[in-house]
Amino acid sequence: MGTSEIVYLILSLIFLFVCAFFSSAEIGFIKLQRIRLKHLQEEGIHGAERVAKIMEQPSRFLSTVLTGISFAETIVVALGTIFIVALLGEGIGTPVAIVVIALLLLIFAKVIPKTIAAQHPERIALPLSKPIDIISKLFYPLVIVLSWIAGRFTHIAHSSTMPKALISKEELGTVIDMGEEEGVVDEASAEMLRRVVGLGEHQVWRLMTPRTEATWLEQGITLSDFLKTYAESPAQRYPIYEGSYDNVEGMVSTRDVLAALAKRSINRKSIVTDLSRSVYFIPRSKTVGELLGEMRAEGYLMAVVLNEYGGTSGIVTIDQLIEHIAGEIEEELAGAKKAYEVVGARTYKIQGSTRIEEVNEELQLGIPEGDYQTVGGYALNLFGRLPKEGEQTVDGELKLLVAEVKDNKITRVFITKEKRKTEPGTPLAEGEVE
Known part of the structure; x- marks a missing residue:
């Protein structure tokens, strides 16, 4: 083996390494997730800022590494073939060179470096960012031409210029x-x-307390009457109306009343609504996310949901919005009614004002969605009319018994989850046992 063959061998191995370098860089940069890269930038990790800058122009990056791979592979094939032919002779050397070089490129320049880069993209991309940046600048004219050509084709294939979101x-x-x-x-x-x-995605009207289910305070109510209302229907906040529920004047916080009592600034004849706070008026289409942000920014604790005619559809409080995110918060107010009680193996006594979403989540009843928000509305929808106390109906696996009706509202029902399925809305005779 002469000096020239040794030189060819050394150069072939060097460019085989160069090819592996570009292959690992290609996968390392691409596999490094943008969210992870953003986090590394915020942490001030060395090299993260450079990687982010390189990936701002992906076509330029790919042109750089693919040019490097093609150039290195060409040198490996040329010099490797010369070395093997010189060593074995032209007859057998050529086919051996083709097989050996192909295997070397596949294993050491493709599979191994790309596999390592895919498993450890940070360890590859961060340290290689500086040499890739330098090489990109050294071959700037060629890279720019290749990027321009690639850009023309990708523009034809996909004309949208809208930037892709970081994550959907x-x-x-x-x-x-x-x-x-x-x-x-x-x-x-x-x-x-x-x-x-x-x-x-969730609109506020699905969370609100309907106007007929809310406990209201009339404008001008005294502390004495307020305490009676509180004893019957404990709540943290009460909407105030004047004349009708469509004319909402504000809200009273139980905490404000207690604070005034502690300071002895009010007595039993004092007008409680003088302690009122402003409320936020919103359309039914407002989403939970929008409303939560707006109420926090403006300091509102209660919002009034308006229908298309400007009338009051219902009330929603900041607590309801937070519960929608964090889950049900146990009511601390004394005398607060439980939304449901377990009265049998598969039977529950449920307040008519309880939300369908809450019942399905807590009791796994599987009540279907529809043009109603509460259990009472669901029962009314099944009967198609206002039922009497004691009437029953079935909906698939669910059997409903109306336990209480007040002021034209279904205020309490018993729901049993049966095994057999029956056509929705099938009435049962009063007192019928299945």
């Missing part, structure tokens, strides 16, 4: 699911994150 809502949901499966976040935290992600 669906992808974020998948990340949360994966985090829960792998134990990164617990079940409660994962559920809370899903609710936060869905804030922009």
Whole structure:
């Protein structure tokens, strides 16, 4: 083996390494997720800022590494073939060179470096960012031409110039699911994150307390009458009306009343509504995410949901919005009614004002969605009329018995989840036992 063959061998191995360098850089940069890269930038990790700058022009980056790979592979093939032919002779050397060089390129310049880069993109991309940046500048004219050509073709194939979001809502949901499966976040935290992600989809009217279900204070009510109302229907906040529920004047906070009592600034004959706070008026189409941000920014504790005619549809408080995210918060007020009670193996006594979403989540009843928000509305929808106390009906696996009707509202029902399925709305005779 002469000196020239040794030189060819050394140069072939050097350019084989160069080819592996560009191959690992290609996969390392591409596999480094943008969210992770953003986090590395914020942490001030060395090289992260340079990687982000390089990836701002992906066509230029790809032109650089692919040019490097092509150039290095060409040198390896040429010099490697010369070396093997010189060593074995032209007859057998050529086919051996083709097989050996192809295997070397496949294993050491493709499979191994790309596999390592795919498994450890940070360890590859960060240290290689500086040499890639230097090479990109050295071959700037060639890279620019190649990037321009690639840009023309990609423009034809995909004319949209809209920037792609860092991560889509669906992808974020998948990340949360994966985090829960792998134990990164617990079940409660994962559920809370899903609710936060869905804030922009849920409209406020699905959470509100309908005007007929809310407990109201009439403008000018005294402390004595307020205490009676509080004893019957404990709440943290009460909307104030004058004349009708469509004319909402504000709200009274129970905490403000207690504070005034503690300071002895009011007595039993004092007008409680003098302690009123402003409320926020919103359309039914407002989303939970929008409203929560606006109420926090403006300091509102209660919002009045208006229908298309300007009338009051219902009331929603800051607590309801927070519960939508964090889950049900146990009521601390003395005398507060429980939304439901378990009275049998598969039977529940449920307040008519309880929201369908809450019942389905807590009791797994599977009540279908429809043009109603509460259990009482669901029962009214099934009967198609206002039922009498004691009337029953079935909906699939659910059997409903109307326990209480007040002021033309279904205020309490018994729901039993049966095994057999029956056509929705099938009435049962009063007192019938299945």
